[in-house]
Amino acid sequence: APDELVNAIRLVAQGHKYISPALAQQLANQIGDDRAVPPHETLSDREYQTLTMIASGKTVSEIAAELVLSVKTISMYRTRLLQKMKLRHNADLTHYAIKNNLVEEE
Numbered sequence: 001a002p003d004e005l006v007n008a009i010r011l012v013a014q015g016h017k018y019i020s021p022a023l024a025q026q027l028a029n030q031i032g033d034d035r036a037v038p039p040h041e042t043l044s045d046r047e048y049q050t051l052t053m054i055a056s057g058k059t060v061s062e063i064a065a066e067l068v069l070s071v072k073t074i075s076m077y078r079t080r081l082l083q084k085m086k087l088r089h090n091a092d093l094t095h096y097a098i099k100n101n102l103v104e105e106e
Contacts, residue, residue, distance in 0.1 A: 038100065046077050047077050052102055055103045060075055
C-alpha cells in the first residue's frame, strides 16, 4: 500500500489522474453489466407500476386513487420514469410499453 500511495502522489503531481486498481476493476465490471438491460428494468417497482397503468390508459388521478397515494407522488413517479427511460410524453410511455409487451391489449 505505501508503494501505491507514492505512485498515486507522483501521478497526481505530474498532472495525471489516479484510480486505484480496485476501483478500476469495479468500473470495468460495471461497463459490461448494463449493455443489455432494457430501460424499464431500471425502474423501481412503483415507477414500473405507474408505467404500466399509464400505458393502460389511466390518468395520474386514477392511479393515485387506485394505489391510495397522492397525485403528487404519482406525478413524481411519472417524472422519474420518463427521465430514466429518456422519454417525454405519456404517449411515448404507452408506445414503449406496448412494443415491449408490458401491458395486455384489451
